[in-house]
Amino acid sequence: MSSRRSLPDDPRLREVAEQLAATRWAASIVDDAYKLVWVSDEMANLLGEQDEGKLGYGKHLLEAQIGETWCKVITDASHVSAFEAELPIMIEGTPGGKEALLETLGGASVGLSDELVTEDMVRRFVEMEPQRPPSVWVNHLEFIQGELPPVKVTEVQIKLYEKDSGEFIGRAFLYGPALAASVLSLVARGEEDMFQRMARLVDPGRRQAAVLFADLEASSVLSRRLPSSAYFKLVRAITTAMDDQVVKHTGIVGKHAGDGVTAFFLAEDLGSPSRAARAAIEAGRGMIETARGAAGEIRDETGLLELDDCVINVGIHWGGALYMGQLVTGGRLEATALGDEVNECARIQETSRAGKILASKALVERLTDDDARALGLDPDSVLYCTIGDIEGASPKAKRDAGGIPVTPL
Secondary structure, rough: OOOOOOOOHHHHHHHHHHHHHHHOOEEEEOOOOOOOEOOOHHHHHHHOOHHHHHOOOOOHHHHHHOOOHHHOOOOOOHHHHHHHHHHHHHHOOOOHHHHHHHHHHHOOOOOOOOOOOHHHHHHHHHHHOOOOOOOEEEEEEOOOOOOOOEEEEEEEEEEOOOOOOEEEEEEEEEEOOOHHHHHHHHHHOOOOOHHHHHHHOOOOEEEEEEEEEEEEEHHHHHHHHHHHHHHHHHHHHHHHHHHHHHHOOOEEEEEEEEEEEEEEHHHHHHHHHHHHHHHHHHHHHHHHHHHHHHHHHHEEEEEEEOHHHOOOOEEEEEEEEEEEEEEEEOOOOEEEEHHHHHHHHHHHHHHHHOOOOEEHHHHOOOOOOHHHHHOOOOOHHOOEEEHHHHOOOOHHHHHHHHOOEEEEE
16 A cells, blocks of 8 residues: 655655555654654544645654644643653754754744743753663553544654664654554454544534434334343344444444434435435345344244344435534444434334335435436335324324325335
């Protein structure tokens, strides 16, 4: 994998950069004079900057890191701790030592706040002695991304040597989550393309999307009838099957509530409102089919249920201006959306019965002729009825979405 930015001029460092680029990790390289010569694509993405000049190419690493681009992504406390830990190493590794660094700082555009650049900090810098680190050296930082809570990141600094002569040629910096490998392996099991779509929601905002709710009918009856272990297997199998359909059709999995799932199909991800609406319908159809297949496997394994016991009901609606973003806490990572259409879609799904898809008129009429034909639909001949007129619709569904016209698909 090649980098989107310039590779180092030094062929020895270029070889290192090419190897690091293939890992898709956040990384950077400085030469033997601590000049920044390369930033990986993922590092640039995390910094929110692609311009090499603003990233600090050609500058001393300290000058780059105290500039606005790098400053804005770590906490004030991390700036202070990094100052204490890394400056003695920079003094040792910079030609000209402390005097050269002071000269660099004198001409630098500083992005640090006045609260951080105190007289005491400057005094401590002047008093610092150079420190030679081991060949591999580790520091920890708190990374900031948008309005999300800070996350702890491990910085690994590795000295680089020419493979034949052993000559010192620079340093590589690797940045990764401060997680145990056993924990990271769980996080990594998710579907990468969907996580990339979620990553684009780091800045909340208005978006057009098809909204899908799906749920297991009569789940409370099943949970009472089946042993807890068998019911757990059933819910896990069905939830996995439904999530797979969302991912397959370029959607984003939202909240899981019990044995139900929420999903969003963004027009910007699919290319158009029509494609987003089509993807939601295809995913809904796929959920009904694959969830039945997953239930069949549990039936064959346990002999405790019938396929007719496992019915998935789906509701699909259109959100023209959903406010979407990431919801990240210490206990979960998910995409969420706010808007009347989300609540309305939940009520549409509640009203669906017997393994059917109920789709709103607002969604069906987003389909172009080509996408409608691919789905076997003719939007010009579809008949609708309102949620309030459907027999069995709950009082809550009538209250929140009674006037929404829907049709079974």
